[in-house]
Amino acid sequence: MSAKSAIVFGASGVSGWAFVNEILGGYPSTVTWSRVHALFNRSIPRDETAWPDDERLNIMSGIDLLNSSVEEISAAMTSEAPDIANVTHAYFLDVAFRANPDPAEEVRENLTLLRNAITALDALAPALEFVVLQHGGRYYGLHLMDDRPREGFTPPYKESMPALPQPLRDGLFYYAQLEWLESFSRGKSWGWCETRPDIVIGFTPTYNAYNLVGSIGVFCSLWREMFGEGAECPFPGTKQSWKALWSSSSAAVLARQAVHVSVTEPWCQMKGEAYNGADSLTASSWSERWPVVCSFFGLKGVKVEREDPVEMRTFIKENRSAWEAMERKYGLRRGFADRPVEEPTWEHVMMSMFDFDRPYDVSKVYDTGFSEARNTAEACGPVFEVMRRARLIPASFS
Numbered sequence: 080m081s082a083k084s085a086i087v088f089g090a091s092g093v094s095g096w097a098f099v100n101e102i103l104g105g106y107p108s109t110v111t112w113s114r115v116h117a118l119f120n121r122s123i124p125r126d127e128t129a130w131p132d133d134e135r136l137n138i139m140s141g142i143d144l145l146n147s148s149v150e151e152i153s154a155a156m157t158s159e160a161p162d163i164a165n166v167t168h169a170y171f172l173d174v175a176f177r178a179n180p181d182p183a184e185e186v187r188e189n190l191t192l193l194r195n196a197i198t199a200l201d202a203l204a205p206a207l208e209f210v211v212l213q214h215g216g217r218y219y220g221l222h223l224m225d226d227r228p229r230e231g232f233t234p235p236y237k238e239s240m241p242a243l244p245q246p247l248r249d250g251l252f253y254y255a256q257l258e259w260l261e262s263f264s265r266g267k268s269w270g271w272c273e274t275r276p277d278i279v280i281g282f283t284p285t286y287n288a289y290n291l292v293g294s295i296g297v298f299c300s301l302w303r304e305m306f307g308e309g310a311e312c313p314f315p316g317t318k319q320s321w322k323a324l325w326s327s328s329s330a331a332v333l334a335r336q337a338v339h340v341s342v343t344e345p346w347c348q349m350k351g352e353a354y355n356g357a358d359s360l361t362a363s364s365w366s367e368r369w370p371v372v373c374s375f376f377g378l379k380g381v382k383v384e385r386e387d388p389v390e391m392r393t394f395i396k397e398n399r400s401a402w403e404a405m406e407r408k409y410g411l412r413r414g415f416a417d418r419p420v421e422e423p424t425w426e427h428v429m430m431s432m433f434d435f436d437r438p439y440d441v442s443k444v445y446d447t448g449f450s451e452a453r454n455t456a457e458a459c460g461p462v463f464e465v466m467r468r469a470r471l472i473p474a475s476f477s
Contacts, residue, residue, distance in 0.1 A: 084166045168338075171210065214256075218240075218275055238275070272351070281462060300376060301395060301398055304405055315391040317431045362436075
């Protein structure tokens with residue numbers, strides 16, 4: 080088997096960073112990949128990406144997939160990656176999506192992102208073999224929370240479940256992207272699949288509104304600095320969300336599952352298959368996860384019974400001066416913890432408003448021969464370690 084070449088769209092996001100890192104790390108083998116192109120719109124200094132120093136890595140920054148024409152994108156790709164013709168695998172991740180309060184505009188923008196990227200790549204890369212499109216739990220209506228459909232959507236959530244009923248379907252960009260990719264791929268030699276994780280646990284080199292574990296790392300570090308080793312750290316969510324079952328996906332495992340499917344026969348030859356993504360076949364709750372997470376900071380994770388639980392982003396904002404003192408004391412990179420409070424914040428949504436059982440059935444991806452599983456410590460520990468090496472949180476406390 081000749082060495083593969085990958086391009087990761089949305090490479091600076093929670094999932095994208097891990098895809099690049101796992102490929103460079105030699106998954107599924109040290110001879111699988113000869114090249115990986117990491118594409119993102121923002122500009123990030125190479126030494127802040129936290130990826131290993133590897134000559135196979137090519138960073139493609141500043142390419143605007145939304146506001147540029149296909150011709151402009153093609154020219155930019157060719158300029159940034161003269162060997163773009165050798166790309167065999169494309170990973171277009173959910174972190175590349177744009178949120179918009181207008182559902183119709185959100186659909187238009189996200190369809191444009193995918194269409195521009197894949198149309199340009201298809202013309203430039205005759206060696207293309209497979210495309211992975213990452214979506215998520217919105218397919219099952221989880222973003223609708225209490226208003227989510229019940230009929231036909233009884234947990235555990237399976238890939239075979241129907242599309243959302245109208246008018247919900249028209250307001251979700253997943254379907255527009257899937258319909259376009261299905262149509263565009265007809266007659267093409269490459270296959271494609273869709274992946275559907277729930278909360279993704281991973282690292283980002285810069286602040287990312289959807290990096291829940293990054294926010295947890297800041298929150299727990301701040302709590303440890305203010306209250307000391309061994310302090311009780313309250314779960315920043317409700318009693319219901321403390322007990323709710325869900326299937327977490329470490330970005331590393333999600334990347335490995337997607338890469339495995341994309342390079343393994345016969346799945347790499349299929350078009351339109353969907354795969355739920357998760358760290359294991361068994362769902363768990365924050366009541367099991369939170370104590371483990373807090374232990375990485377020398378804290379005791381507990382659920383404090385109160386009417387108004389601590390809200391993570393509000394706590395960070397209210398103690399901004401304490402965090403800035405930590406940046407100076409521990410030599411941390413500045414700006415990672417910054418974010419104006421918006422209502423509701425992503426952290427609040429994930430820790431409090433997602434207070435219902437939503438386990439996944441992930442047997443389909445494991446039936447392809449993928450066998451790796453990770454517990455909370457194995458999923459979160461490496462993320463916190465990278466954050467420490469990147470000087471986003473303290474490596475130790477004094």
